[in-house]
Structures are given as C-alpha cells and as structure tokens.
Amino acid sequence: MPAAFAALLALAAAHPKLPPYPKTLRCAALIAGSLKGRDLMSAEGRVLFDAGIFWGFASADAARVAKRSHAQFKQDERTAAATAAPQVAAKDPAALAELDACLKAVPPLKKP
Numbered sequence: 001m002p003a004a005f006a007a008l009l010a011l012a013a014a015h016p017k018l019p020p021y022p023k024t025l026r027c028a029a030l031i032a033g034s035l036k037g038r039d040l041m042s043a044e045g046r047v048l049f050d051a052g053i054f055w056g057f058a059s060a061d062a063a064r065v066a067k068r069s070h071a072q073f074k075q076d077e078r079t080a081a082a083t084a085a086p087q088v089a090a091k092d093p094a095a096l097a098e099l100d101a102c103l104k105a106v107p108p109l110k111k112p
Contacts (some may be wrong), residue, residue, distance in 0.1 A: 018104070021066040024059035025076055027102035029084035034099055038086070048093055051106045 018024070031052045038045045063073040087095035 001006040001070055003040055018058060018065065020064055021059070021068070024055060024062040025080040025086065026098065028052065028055035028059045028077070028097040029080035029104070030079055030088060030095060033085035033088035036089075047103070051103050054106045054109075055102060 019027075026035060031048055035045070035048050035052060040046065040049050060073065061076070063076070068076065084095065086100065
C-alpha cells in the first residue's frame with residue numbers, strides 16, 4: 001500500500017464524523033462573533049482562534065458534502081454570522097451554551 005494512501009486512511013480514522021452543515025455554520029459564526037474585540041494573543045483568544053479555524057474548515061467541508069456552491073456557502077456564512085454576532089454580543093444564554101458546546105467539540109490540536 002503506498003505511503004500516501006496509508007496516511008490518508010490514518011487521517012480519516014483519526015477524525016470524527018463531520019457534523020451536519022447547519023451545525024458547522026452555527027459554530028463557526030458563534031466563534032467568529034466571540035472573537036470580536038478579543039486579544040488573540042491571550043490564552044482564551046488562542047483557544048477561540050484555533051476553534052474558529054477548525055469550524056471554518058469544517059463548515060467548508062460540510063458545504064462540499066452538502067453540494068453547496070461557493071456562492072451559496074458564502075451567503076450561508078454571512079447569514080449565520082448576522083444571526084450569531086448579536087446573540088453573542090448580547091450574551092444570550094442559549095447562544096453562549098451553544099458556543100461552549102462548539103468549543104468542547106473541537107478535537108485536540110497537535111502542537112509541534
């Protein structure tokens with residue numbers, strides 16, 4: 001078995017199933033909303049930034065699986081952000097609970 005194929009199999013086995021597209025969009029939007037005005041060099045800012053990267057890639061992957069065009073995906077992102085940002089800014093308890101669940105769902109990132 002070629003090494004590249006074996007690496008792809010190992011990578012696929014190491015990652016959990018991709019969450020549904022709406023959840024990935026919501027998590028990406030909640031995290032983006034919570035990053036506004038944060039110090040990205042702080043411990044909390046770095047955690048949020050890493051989670052934002054994870055959910056951003058997850059939403060792009062889920063969009064491809066859902067057969068959303070690039071334009072549809074970008075519009076979905078804008079719509080999700082327009083909904084989530086004011087909820088996070090207002091410290092809406094339901095939105096903050098969702099945000100916490102999104103942060104907990106990010107797999108551990110390997111540090112070099």
